Amino acid sequence: TQLLEQSPQFLSIQEGENLTVYCNSSSVFSSLQWYRQEPGEGPVLLVTVVTGGEVKKLKRLTFQFGDARKDSSLHITAAQPGDTGLYLCAGDPRRGNEKLTFGTGTRLTIIP
C-alpha cells in the first residue's frame, strides 16, 4: 500500500504570513493532486502535477512536484482567511489506475 504523509497535520497562522505544507511518500507517483475542502463541502481540485520538478502557480499558491515524483509541497504567500480549510494531496500510483491515494490531510486555519 502506497502512503502519502502530510505535514504538518494542523497549522494555525496569522493573516499575511507565509506557509508550506508537505506531502511525502516512499513510493513514486505518476501524478499528484492537491485539493482544498471547506467544512460541510466536498474537496475541490486545485492543481495536478505530472512531471518531476514541475512547479505550478495559482495566484498566491505555489505547488511543486519533487524531482523523483515521491513528494510535493504547497506554499501559500500572504495567507488570507479564505485559505482556511483541509488541504489534501492525492497521488496516482500508476497511469490508468482506477483509484487515487489520498494523503493524511493538513487542517489550515488563518486567523484574521
Place this chain on the structure above:
Amino acid sequence: DTEVTQTPKHLVMGMTNKKSLKCEQHMGHRAMYWYKQKAKKPPELMFVYSYEKLSINESVPSRFSPECPNSSLLNLHLHALQPEDSALYLCASSPSPGTGGFYGYTFGSGTRLTVV
C-alpha cells in the same frame, strides 16, 4: 454543467431503517465513486463504477449497497447501519476510468449521515 449533485444534504436514520443516497452528474463522466469521510480524516474509498459497472469494492460491509442505474446517476442504498457508520458520504466523478489522476475528481458536497 460542471457539478456533482448529492441528495439529501443531511440524513438521520435509525439502525433499522432503509434509506438511499443519490448522486447525479451531467458532465458525461464515465467513472463514479463513493467515499466515506469521518471527521478530521481524509476520504476513504468505498466503491468505483466504471462505465456503469462496479469495478472496485473496498471490502465494504453489505449493509451498504451501491447501484448505478445509468451513466449520470449513482445511488447508495443503506440498511441496518450502525452508529459508527455516521460520516460524510461523498460522491465523485472523473471523465473516464483511470483518468482521475490526470483530470482530477469532481466531488459533490456530500451527505452528512447520522445513525441513531
